Amino acid sequence: xxxxxxxxxxxxxxxxxxxxxxxxxxxxxxxxxxxxxxxxxxxxxxxxxxxxxxxxxxxxxxxxxxxxxxxxxxxxxxxxxxxxxxxxxxxxxxxxxxxxxxxxxxxxxxxxxxxxxxxxxxxxxxxxxxxxxxxxxxxxxxxxxxxxxxxxxxxxxxxxxxxxxxxxxxxxxxxxxx
Numbered sequence: 001x002x003x004x005x006x007x008x009x010x011x012x013x014x015x016x017x018x019x020x021x022x023x024x025x026x027x028x029x030x031x032x033x034x035x036x037x038x039x040x041x042x043x044x045x046x047x048x049x050x051x052x053x054x055x056x057x058x059x060x061x062x063x064x065x066x067x068x069x070x071x072x073x074x075x076x077x078x079x080x081x082x083x084x085x086x087x088x089x090x091x092x093x094x095x096x097x098x099x100x101x102x103x104x105x106x107x108x109x110x111x112x113x114x115x116x117x118x119x120x121x122x123x124x125x126x127x128x129x130x131x132x133x134x135x136x137x138x139x140x141x142x143x144x145x146x147x148x149x150x151x152x153x154x155x156x157x158x159x160x161x162x163x164x165x166x167x168x169x170x171x172x173x174x175x176x177x178x
Contacts, residue, residue, distance in 0.1 A: 025132045031169040033122040037093030050161035063087035111139040
């Protein structure tokens with residue numbers, strides 16, 4: 001039976017007939033597609049928003065992907081590389097497809113690789129639409145966490161990451177900045 005898609009939007013809520021095995025998040029950002037692409041793929045940018053780990057990509061099919069822990073994460077005992085994967089497709093600044101596996105602990109690592117697709121569309125109105133599709137078959141812990149609501153203990157998932165990215169690109173500040 002094919003997996004049903006969860007059109008989570010930025011609400012992060014799924015209806016009773018939806019499966020969390022594929023989650024789709026969409027957000028509009030007043031920035032060029034190139035600026036959104038750079039914020040996702042450039043480690044200096046990616047370390048500024050969300051969980052503030054730096055994302056490192058070899059932007060070619062078969063290229064390596066790593067999310068590296070920031071200093072605070074390492075002080076909490078997390079490994080240097082907290083997420084790994086492989087670039088499956090890279091079409092700057094429109095589309096990035098990659099595998100994605102958490103390395104926080106052995107349970108997360110055992111869930112294996114999921115698949116994340118970033119699609120960026122420049123609109124004629126001068127802003128971009130960013131769609132993130134996360135295919136989570138066989139990864140129930142990651143599926144629950146990526147749909148979670150923000151809290152000070154580290155939850156927030158894609159909704160929070162994308163909202164923080166939007167804030168940074170539109171205002172120059174992350175949401176938690178004073």
